[in-house]
Amino acid sequence: MPLPHQPTRTAAHPAIIRVLHWVWVYAIGCMVFSGWEIYNASPSLPFSFPRWTGLGGWLGGALAWHFSAMWLLTLSGIIYLAYGSASGHFRRDLGIPTPRAVVRDLWSALTFRLGHRIGRYNAVQRLLYLGVIGALVLQVVTGLAVWKPVQFGALVSLLGGYPLARNLHLTIMFLIVAFAIVHVVLVAIFPRTLVSMIVGVPAEPGGRA
Amino acid sequence: MNGLRRLAAVKFKDIQPELRQLQRRGFLRNALSLGGLALLTGCDLSTNSGVDAALRSVLRFDDKVQAALFSGKRLAQTYPPNAVTRPFRFNAFYPEWQVRGIPDGWRLEVAGSVSEKTPWTIAALRTLPQVEQITRHICIEGWSQIGRWSGVPLRAFLQRVGADLRAPFVSFRCFDGYSTSIDIASALHPQTILALDFDGQPLAPEWGAPVRLRIPTKLGFKSAKNLQAIEVTRTFPGGFWENQGYNWYSGV
Numbered sequence: 001m002p003l004p005h006q007p008t009r010t011a012a013h014p015a016i017i018r019v020l021h022w023v024w025v026y027a028i029g030c031m032v033f034s035g036w037e038i039y040n041a042s043p044s045l046p047f048s049f050p051r052w053t054g055l056g057g058w059l060g061g062a063l064a065w066h067f068s069a070m071w072l073l074t075l076s077g078i079i080y081l082a083y084g085s086a087s088g089h090f091r092r093d094l095g096i097p098t099p100r101a102v103v104r105d106l107w108s109a110l111t112f113r114l115g116h117r118i119g120r121y122n123a124v125q126r127l128l129y130l131g132v133i134g135a136l137v138l139q140v141v142t143g144l145a146v147w148k149p150v151q152f153g154a155l156v157s158l159l160g161g162y163p164l165a166r167n168l169h170l171t172i173m174f175l176i177v178a179f180a181i182v183h184v185v186l187v188a189i190f191p192r193t194l195v196s197m198i199v200g201v202p203a204e205p206g207g208r209a
Numbered sequence: 210m211n212g213l214r215r216l217a218a219v220k221f222k223d224i225q226p227e228l229r230q231l232q233r234r235g236f237l238r239n240a241l242s243l244g245g246l247a248l249l250t251g252c253d254l255s256t257n258s259g260v261d262a263a264l265r266s267v268l269r270f271d272d273k274v275q276a277a278l279f280s281g282k283r284l285a286q287t288y289p290p291n292a293v294t295r296p297f298r299f300n301a302f303y304p305e306w307q308v309r310g311i312p313d314g315w316r317l318e319v320a321g322s323v324s325e326k327t328p329w330t331i332a333a334l335r336t337l338p339q340v341e342q343i344t345r346h347i348c349i350e351g352w353s354q355i356g357r358w359s360g361v362p363l364r365a366f367l368q369r370v371g372a373d374l375r376a377p378f379v380s381f382r383c384f385d386g387y388s389t390s391i392d393i394a395s396a397l398h399p400q401t402i403l404a405l406d407f408d409g410q411p412l413a414p415e416w417g418a419p420v421r422l423r424i425p426t427k428l429g430f431k432s433a434k435n436l437q438a439i440e441v442t443r444t445f446p447g448g449f450w451e452n453q454g455y456n457w458y459s460g461v
Binding site for chain 2: 038041044060061063064065068147148150157
């Protein structure tokens with residue numbers, strides 16, 4: 001007999017989301033660290049990434065990783081966007097928050113009064129998740145521009161030319177890494193969320209409708 | 210401008226790690242840095258060669274995707290004369306002081322699936338139709354610069370020597386020890402030229418004298434300088450960087 005407040009019909013994160021999440025950890029990790037190695041070959045700004053953080057060993061190796069992991073990232077991204085639209089995941093869980101709700105939840109979070117319920121996203125979480133999804137889509141778009149500046153010439157013009165497109169690609173990488181850092185810190189504060197992203201656990205009370 | 214020599218040269222120490230890599234075969238086996246190992250936790254080191262093979266097979270798949278994306282009609286953006294980058298950056302697999310002059314008695318050799326194999330002098334090449342382009346040269350390292358080149362469309366040259374245009378590869382061998390190769394579709398692109406002039410002057414040795422390939426639809430390392438021989442072939446020719454693991458197609 002199911003106990004009250006323990007809905008068993010849906011997991012907080014369906015299996016497809018959990019699988020995609022860990023695919024992204026790997027794919028984005030490969031893209032970021034090989035990207036640092038590629039950047040280091042000819043830095044466009046007055047800094048380099050520490051050599052030991054690079055993936056690939058040298059420019060050719062890093063490019064091989066970057067141009068391999070890009071398929072994993074793009075394909076898993078397409079699967080996610082299709083699933084999110086078709087299943088109602090976007091509509092149900094990731095509605096665009098009102099600025100008012102973001103300010104309210106951010107204030108609660110900063111004063112350590114914002115609770116966390118697995119399977120339900122507060123306004124700040126929704127803003128961050130929507131932001132990183134948008135950043136990843138833009139990263140694929142700017143990546144296409146830098147990879148194929150002649151074949152996608154119109155896209156490069158739209159982005160302000162090749163050198164700017166390259167720096168945009170770098171800037172968006174920083175935004176994605178900043179998200180990952182905040183994300184991991186929050187998971188460290190709420191370790192239960194890590195469990196819920198590995199095994200199927202029910203949404204918590206007051207969670208998913 | 211005296212800044213040219215100072216700014217242009219790639220310093221020996223810049224390419225030293227690459228030169229060291231040249232001495233190793235199967236470099237991708239060395240491709241796993243700490244970052245790579247961290248991401249591959251669970252794989253023991255004996256699987257490195259498997260990772261290697263996987264990366265190489267994805268690169269071959271990437272070649273096919275790139276060939277499919279390529280259009281012989283789509284042109285690289287061209288720029289006005291005032292957009293030309295000055296000073297222009299020197300780049301090679303060796304430092305600028307090792308640039309070689311034109312060998313005595315130099316002729317451009319033509320080999321492989323062509324009906325007319327007589328070597329060419331520069332004067333003979335100048336009798337062929339000439340085109341000029343101001344295009345962006347994009348290095349695999351990410352930097353780019355805009356230059357002005359003119360010379361013979363490679364398509365016109367290949368037709369003139371009676372090349373078999375069904376052969377899939379065109380290979381370029383240089384007298385400085387460099388080599389590269391491209392697909393026939395890219396070779397026939399209207400902006401692919403055998404450049405004789407750079408910025409309105411006959412090519413100087415550091416810019417590839419007496420004739421270089423200029424192909425704005427590929428990454429910079431495909432625009433081979435100091436040409437010695439062109440071969441139209443059915444056998445995959447590889448190239449200096451390609452054999453070490455740079456993606457062969459390398460289209461932009």
